[in-house]
Amino acid sequence: MRVNDEIRIREVRVTSAAGEQLGIMATRDALRLAEEQHLDLVEVAPKAKPPVCRIMDFGKYRYEQQKREKEAKKKQKTITIKEVKLRPNIEQHDFDVKLKNAIRFLGEGNKVKVTIMFRGRELSHPELGRDLLQRVASDLKDQVVVEREPKLEGKNMIMILAPKVQKQGGNNNAKD
Incomplete structure (x- = not known):
C-alpha cells in the first residue's frame, strides 16, 4: 500500500475517513486535505481508473489489520x-x-x-x-x-x- 508522498499519480478519486466520496482531484490537493485533518492519504485501490485513495489514520488502520490477522491465526487449527x-x-x-x-x-x-x-x-x-x-x-x-x-x-x-x-x-x- 502506498501512503502520502509515495503516491505518484497525478489524479486520484478520494474518499473521506467516514467513507463518503469527495470526488476526483489532484493528488497534491488530496494530500493537503489529509494533512489539514492530521490524517494520511492511503491508496486503497491502485488498479482503478483513477486510483482510489482514502483519507485515514494509517497507523491505526495497520494496527487494526494486524489485530484481525492475529485473530484469524488464533482460529486456525494446525494439524500435525x-x-x-x-x-x-x-x-x-x-x-x-x-x-x-x-x-x-x-x-x-x-x-x-x-x-x-x-x-x-x-x-x-x-x-x-x-x-x-x-x-x-x-x-x-x-x-x-x-x-x-x-x-x-x-x-x-x-x-x-x-x-x-x-x-x-x-x-x-x-x-x-
Whole structure:
C-alpha cells in the first residue's frame, strides 16, 4: 500500500475517513486535505481508473489489520502428523504403551503415522507388519479413520490414521 508522498499519480478519486466520496482531484490537493485533518492519504485501490485513495489514520488502520490477522491465526487449527514407531516382533506391553501414545496424539487432534520398521530378514515377512497395523487400526476403530492403508515403503510399512470428526447434535453416522 502506498501512503502520502509515495503516491505518484497525478489524479486520484478520494474518499473521506467516514467513507463518503469527495470526488476526483489532484493528488497534491488530496494530500493537503489529509494533512489539514492530521490524517494520511492511503491508496486503497491502485488498479482503478483513477486510483482510489482514502483519507485515514494509517497507523491505526495497520494496527487494526494486524489485530484481525492475529485473530484469524488464533482460529486456525494446525494439524500435525505425529509418528509412532513399532517393530514387527513387539512385546504386548510395549505395544500398549505405543497405542496409548497414539490415543493421546489423536485426542490432541493430530494425525498419527504408524510405522513398522523392518530389519534384516524381517522384511521377508511383511504380513507380520500388516497384521500389526491392522491390530492398531482395530484397537482404535472407534476414534480413528484410516486415511492411508498400510503400505510398504523401503524397509518401513506405513499407515496414517486421522481422528474421527465428532458431529454436534443430529445422528452420529460417520460415512467414509
